[in-house]
Structure formats: structure tokens, C-alpha cells
Amino acid sequence: xxxxxxxxxxxxxxxxxxxxxxxxxxxxxxxxxxxxxxxxxxxxxxxxxxxxxxxxxxxxxxxxxxxxxxxxxxxxxxxxxxxxxxxxxxxxxxxxxxxxxxxxxxxxxxxxxxxxxxxxxxxxxxxxxxxxxxxxxxxxxxxxxxxxxxxxxxxxxxxxxxxxxxxxxxxxxxxxxxxxxxxxxxxxxxxxxxxxxxxxxxxxxxxxxxxxxxxxxxxxxxxxxxxxxxxxxxxxxxxxxxxxxxxxxxxxxxxxxxxxxxxxxxxxxxxxxxxxxxxxxxxxx
Amino acid sequence: xxxxxxxxxxxxxxxxxxxxxxxxxxxxxxxxxxxxxxxxxxxxxxxxxxxxxxxxxxxxxxxxxxxxxxxxxxxxxxxxxxxxxxxxxxxxxxxxxxxxxxxxxxxxxxxxxxxxxxxxxxxxxxxxxxxxxxxxxxxxxxxxxxxxxxxxxxxxxxxxxxxxxxxxxxxxxxxxxxxxxxxxxxxxxxxxxxxxxxxxxxxxxxxxxxxxxxxxxxxxxxxxxxxxxxxxxxxxxxxxxxxxxxxxxxxxxxxxxxxxxxxxxxxxxxxxxxxxxxxxx
Numbered sequence: 149x150x151x152x153x154x155x156x157x158x159x160x161x162x163x164x165x166x167x168x169x170x171x172x173x174x175x176x177x178x179x180x181x182x183x184x185x186x187x188x189x190x191x192x193x194x195x196x197x198x199x200x201x202x203x204x205x206x207x208x209x210x211x212x213x214x215x216x217x218x219x220x221x222x223x224x225x226x227x228x229x230x231x232x233x234x235x236x237x238x239x240x241x242x243x244x245x246x247x248x249x250x251x252x253x254x255x256x257x258x259x260x261x262x263x264x265x266x267x268x269x270x271x272x273x274x275x276x277x278x279x280x281x282x283x284x285x286x287x288x289x290x291x292x293x294x295x296x297x298x299x300x301x302x303x304x305x306x307x308x309x310x311x312x313x314x315x316x317x318x319x320x321x322x323x324x325x326x327x328x329x330x331x332x333x334x335x336x337x338x339x340x341x342x343x344x345x346x347x348x349x350x351x352x353x354x355x356x357x358x359x360x361x362x363x364x365x366x367x368x369x370x371x372x373x374x375x376x377x378x379x380x381x382x383x384x385x386x387x388x389x390x391x392x393x394x395x396x397x398x399x400x401x402x403x404x405x406x407x408x409x410x411x412x413x414x415x416x417x418x419x420x421x422x423x424x425x426x427x428x429x430x431x432x433x
Numbered sequence: 434x435x436x437x438x439x440x441x442x443x444x445x446x447x448x449x450x451x452x453x454x455x456x457x458x459x460x461x462x463x464x465x466x467x468x469x470x471x472x473x474x475x476x477x478x479x480x481x482x483x484x485x486x487x488x489x490x491x492x493x494x495x496x497x498x499x500x501x502x503x504x505x506x507x508x509x510x511x512x513x514x515x516x517x518x519x520x521x522x523x524x525x526x527x528x529x530x531x532x533x534x535x536x537x538x539x540x541x542x543x544x545x546x547x548x549x550x551x552x553x554x555x556x557x558x559x560x561x562x563x564x565x566x567x568x569x570x571x572x573x574x575x576x577x578x579x580x581x582x583x584x585x586x587x588x589x590x591x592x593x594x595x596x597x598x599x600x601x602x603x604x605x606x607x608x609x610x611x612x613x614x615x616x617x618x619x620x621x622x623x624x625x626x627x628x629x630x631x632x633x634x635x636x637x638x639x640x641x642x643x644x645x646x647x648x649x650x651x652x653x654x655x656x657x658x659x660x661x662x663x664x665x666x667x668x669x670x671x672x673x674x675x676x677x678x679x680x681x682x683x684x685x686x687x688x689x690x691x692x693x694x695x696x697x698x699x700x701x702x703x704x705x706x707x708x709x710x711x712x713x714x
Contacts (some may be wrong), residue, residue: 164518170520171515171521175528178531179531179532181540181543182531185543200546203551204556205551205553206558252437252439253438253441255434255438255444258439261434261435263436265435266435275693276451277641278637278693278696279454280689282644282647282666283453283454283685286669287453287460291449293454306445307450309445310446312442312446312450315442328620344694366595368536368575368585369536369538369648371537371648372670386538387536387537389537390543391538404443405542408536410555412534416531420531424526431596431630
């Protein structure tokens with residue numbers, strides 16, 4: 149009898165290893181485009197030209213000669229890329245911070261307070277969450293024109309800061325924070341703001357971290373809005389700038405790819421745990 | 434106090450989401466500069482007969498009809514597999530989630546290297562003596578866009594469904610095993626019904642993200658891509674550039690109405706399923 153269970157146990161152990169192997173292979177396949185970019189970023193510009201330029205491209209995962217020349221060209225030789233990089237980063241950081249605060253306030257209002265019309269307004273918010281960008285792009289253009297914000301980065305910043313998704317996510321996350329926690333803080337004589345920032349915000353950390361990361365990724369990836377709201381391509385943030393520059397500066401395209409992967413990957417590295425916890429939370433009502 | 438806290442988001446949404454939606458609806462019923470003359474439904478009948486619109490609507494419907502079930506099935510399958518692992522599932526989940534972070538510019542760059550006319554895939558075909566393909570300027574483009582969508586969005590749904598799976602108590606499964614239920618029966622009678630809220634939420638998120646897929650389609654194919662990936666977003670974008678506002682507005686209203694109807698219907702079905710479940714208890 150015990151031999152039987154031991155045998156089935158080793159069987160399941162073996163099957164689990166096989167399953168793990170299959171899933172790891174799948175994971176590597178999923179990560180392949182990024183791995184390819186990372187490996188090829190250490191190619192010298194001349195080798196990139198030879199492998200991918202001039203007629204037929206060939207597959208080469210590992211460069212024949214290791215070189216940092218492309219990194220030098222992008223990061224040090226000229227300020228062009230880095231200037232775009234830092235200004236775009238600033239824009240995305242501003243959008244993210246704005247959205248996080250708006251979402252925390254809004255989420256708290258809709259989850260822990262009752263006010264006339266609250267439920268109806270929350271449902272309306274969900275409705276606007278379903279709007280694809282393209283539906284509101286044209287009227288937004290006209291409204292931003294009225295506000296004299298076209299052709300400035302405010303046109304990219306303001307609509308993104310007030311995206312309703314963050315409020316929705318925070319409302320769900322705050323709903324799971326027990327009322328007792330707030331009431332005991334009130335009894336200890338804490339004011340509204342200190343309850344919000346000392347009790348609620350820490351308790352809902354995965355929620356607002358997820359909002360921050362998702363907002364940043366979206367902002368770092370803006371394509372439609374800059375092309376519509378900004379008439380001068382010189383003003384385009386890095387997301388479009390790189391797509392246009394890779395055609396001209398062919399040999400530097402992999403390092404440019406790294407440049408655009410860098411901030412989002414660092415965010416992922418530090419906060420992936422909170423991100424997936426926050427996403428998981430948002431689905432559990 | 435609550436209203437005061439909600440004020441920033443309400444004002445912002447009013448200005449940048451609600452007002453634009455109203456303007457769009459107004460434009461769809463009018464003609465002339467700034468929507469000067471009311472023309473009733475004539476814009477609608479014109480757009481609904483426009484061959485480009487019909488092509489775009491058909492493609493978008495086909496894209497959503499294939500990509501959404503595929504992303505839900507794939508993420509359900511992955512999360513069921515990952516649940517069986519006693520080790521390494523945390524790391525694997527992060528690997529599957531990571532593509533969500535990759536900016537369109539980076540993913541399109543790699544795709545271009547592999548799939549352009551002089552790209553790596555064609556080089557391989559050349560060496561194998563097979564005819565080369567115009568991957569991005571032919572019917573292949575549609576399937577490439579679907580794969581790109583799955584690559585990017587399966588991780589997010591997988592996290593949502595894994596969280597839903599974790600909430601299902603183990604006792605249910607062991608009780609079912611005692612009653613002699615097989616794996617398939619357990620999936621159909623325990624897992625799927627209890628996972629319904631997570632599935633609904635994953636569906637909504639996947640739908641929202643499906644419309645963001647236009648970024649990749651646009652960076653890959655430009656204003657006028659192959660007919661197989663000419664989506665409603667291209668139609669709207671091109672009419673914006675032609676300054677044909679009524680046409681754009683009609684398309685936008687139709688898109689919104691369809692999204693609203695689909696999520697509304699599914700929500701209704703879910704609520705009914707839940708009520709039925711409650712009454713069974």
C-alpha cells in the first residue's frame with residue numbers, strides 16, 4: 149500500500165517536472181523578443197548594418213563581437229536621445245502621480261462615503277471606462293483647442309490624469325479595507341487626512357502601486373494622442389520618436405529599444421509583486 | 434466629504450470624457466462646420482453603407498470574436514496548469530505578465546526585423562527553398578496582430594483568473610472527489626461557475642485592451658495597412674485626418690454602443706447566473 153502511494157507520488161513528481169519544463173519553455177518563448185533585443189543591443193553598429201541592413205536580414209541572437217559602441221552612441225555621443233528620454237520620463241511621472249492621487253481620492257469617496265448620487269456617478273464612471281481612446285479623440289481635440297492646450301504636453305497630461313480606471317480599481321481595493329481599521333484610527337483622534345495617508349493608503353498599497361504601474365506603462369506608450377494633439381513632430385514623446393528614428397538610425401535601433409524598455413522594466417523589477425497582487429485584488433469583489 | 438473627495442475625478446471625467454462623448458453624439462446627427470445643421474439619421478445611413486466602414490467593422494468584429502475567446506481560454510488553461518505546480522509558479526506568472534509592460538515601439542521593432550519583406554522569416558524560407566511571404570502586407574497580418582494581442586494580454590487575464598481560482602475552497606474539490614467526480618466534471622460544475630465573476634472581469638479588461646492594440650497595428654502598418662487589419666480605429670483615424678467629423682462621430686458612437694451592449698448583456702447574464710446559483714443554495 150505504502151509502496152503504491154510512493155510510486156504514484158514519484159509519478160506526480162515526474163509529471164510536475166515535465167509540466168514545469170513545458171511552462172518554462174513557453175515562458176522563454178514569451179520573453180524571446182525582449183531577449184533578442186537585449187542580446188543584439190551589444191552588437192556594434194557596423195555589425196547591425198551587416199546583419200540587418202542591405203538586403204536580406206539574417207538571424208543572429210548573439211553578436212560575433214561584443215561591443216558597447218551602440219550604447220555609447222545613444223547614451224553619450226549626442227544629447228538627443230537622452231533629452232527625449234528624460235523629458236518623456238518627466239511627463240509620464242507627472243501623469244502617474246496625478247492619476248494616483250485622483251484615484252485614491254475618488255476610490256475612497258466611492259467606497260467609504262455615501263453621498264447623494266454616489267452610486268449613479270460610479271456607474272457613469274464605469275461607462276466612461278469602457279470608452280476606447282478613439283471615440284473621444286476628436287471632441288477632446290476641440291475641447292483642448294478651446295482651452296488653448298493643443299500643441300503643449302498639457303494636452304497629453306490632463307486627459308490621462310483623469311482616466312477613470314484608477315478610481316474604479318481603488319474603489320474595489322478600498323472596499324476590502326476593514327471599516328474597523330478606520331474607526332479605530334478616528335477613535336485615536338486622527339484627522340481625515342492622516343487616516344487617509346497613514347491608514348488607508350498603506351493598507352491599499354498593492355492597489356495604488358498597480359494603478360501607478362499601469363498608468364505609467366500606458367503613458368510611456370502614448371501613440372494616438374501625441375499624433376493628434378501635437379502638430380510638430382519635434383514635440384513627440386519617446387514612444388513615437390523611437391518608432392520614427394529607428395528607420396533613419398537603423399544601426400542603433402536595438403539600443404533605442406532598450407531605452408524604451410528600461411523604465412518599464414525597472415518598474416516591473418521592483419513592483420511586479422504589488423502589481424500582480426493589485427491586479428488580482430481588482431478582480432475580486 | 435465624500436463628494437468633495439470625488440470632485441477631482443468627477444470634474445476631470447466630465448471635461449475629458451463625458452463632454453467629448455456628448456459632442457461625438459451631437460456630431461453624429463449633424464452636418465457642417467461645428468455641427469450647424471441637424472440632419473437626423475442620414476449620417477448613420479451613409480456610414481453604414483460605406484464599404485470602408487463595413488470592411489473595418491467586419492475586421493474589428495472578427496478580431497474581437499477570435500482574440501477575446503482565445504485570450505480567455507489561454508489564460509484559463511495557463512492558470513489551471515500553474516495551480517498544479519508546487520514550485521516556480523510565481524516566477525512563471527511574472528514571465529507571462531511581463532509582455533504587458535513592453536512598449537509598442539519595442540515590440541514592433543522586433544516584429545519588423547522578423548517579418549518585413551527582407552526579414553528573418555523570409556530569409557529562413559529562402560534557405561528552405563520555400564516562397565517568401567509578404568507577412569505584413571497580406572492576410573497574415575491579421576493573424577500576426579492576433580498573436581501580438583495574445584502575447585501582450587494573456588498574462589493580465591491569467592493573474593485575474595489565478596486569483597479567482599485561489600478563492601475556491603479546496604473542500605469543494607475533495608468533496609466532489611469523494612462523490613466520484615472526474616477532473617472534467619469538477620471543472621464544469623465547480624471551477625467554471627465559481628470563476629464566473631473573474632471571467633467577466635477578465636473579459637472586460639481584455640476588451641478594453643483590444644482597442645489599445647491599434648497602437649501596434651498603426652506602428653506596424655501605418656495609415657493604410659493591409660485590408661485584413663484595417664480596423665475601426667483606422668477608419669476613425671483616417672476620417673479625423675480628412676476632417677470628416679460626422680463620419681468619424683458615427684463610427685465612434687457605433688463602437689461605443691456595441692461595447693456597451695456587449696458588456697451590458699454579459700453583465701446581465703452573469704447576474705442571472707448568480708441569482709440562479711443563490712436560489713439553488
